[in-house]
Amino acid sequence: MHQRPFSESSQIINLFSRHFGRVDVIAKGSKRPKSKFKSFLQPFLPILVSWSGRSQLKTLRSIDLNIKQKTTLPNKQLMSAFYLNELILSLLTTTDPYPELFDCYALTIDKLSDIDSSESVLRTFEINLLSQIGYAINFQTEAMSSNEIEAEQVYRFVVEEGFIRSNTTTPHHSLIKGSIIKAIEKGDYSTSQILKAAKRITRESIKYHLSGKELNTKKVFRSIHKSN
Known part of the structure; x- marks a missing residue:
């Protein structure tokens, strides 16, 4: 996920593991030219590791490449991948396992290596992340009721509440058609309107x-x- 200096020769490494969630480790001597850790401590590189220690900050003991999951990201998708890492580091607590989110992350990185546009892939991950950490967005029913979202109605989205039906008939950028909400719930990002709405919903929540x-x-x- 991330690394930062710890001493003249060592670093603190933020890992994301399937069975232990976020784990912070000290990689002793990793800044030395001949360190056994040096070549493996790269972003988005799937690795097999072991660590020891009883405190929250562990000590890295061994590291090896997970050949089965190796993925090479094109330069144009690197910023999107760094965004995923920063979300995980910012929203997840350490040592809580998130196996489903880990699998979603691995799949998302894999998809980023083979697509031109990252928008739909990022929205899927963001929605999954929010759900896994206990902040799931309800795309099925109206806020504070059991009324189903209706395709022909319009709604406004309020974080911590959900989708609230609007009685206005005047188009407004903050209003979302029920059909678009239903499409997002199904993972259907086939139009620019859907993508735009999904981005606003997830970004407001995050x-x-x-x-x-x-x-x-x-x-x-x-x-x-x-700059562009």
Whole structure:
């Protein structure tokens, strides 16, 4: 996920594992040229590791490449992949296992290696992430009721509440048609309208649960768009 200096020769490595969730380890001597860890400590590289220690910060003992899951990401998708990593580091607590989210992450990285546009893949991951950490978005029924979302109705989305039916007939950028909500629930991102709505819904939810913290990858995205 991420690495940062710990001492002159060592680093703290943030790992994401299938059975232990987020784990922080010290890689002793990893900054030395001949370190046995050095070549394996790269983002998005599937590895097999062992660690020891009783404190929250573990000590890395061994590391090897997981050949079965090796994926090479094209440069154009690297920023999207770094965004996934930052979401995990920002929203997941350490040592809580998230096996389904881990599998979703691995699948998402694999898909990013073989597509031109990352939008639908990112939306699927964001929705899955929110669900796994206890903040699932209800795309099936209206907020605070058991009334099913209706395709021909329009709704506004409120984080922590859900989709609230609107009685207005005047089009507005904050209103979402029920048919679009249903499409997102099915994972159908076949139109730009659906993608745009899904992005707004997930970004509003993520921003809320980050408690105002701005992701570094978002800052980079903005600077890239400005320069273009």
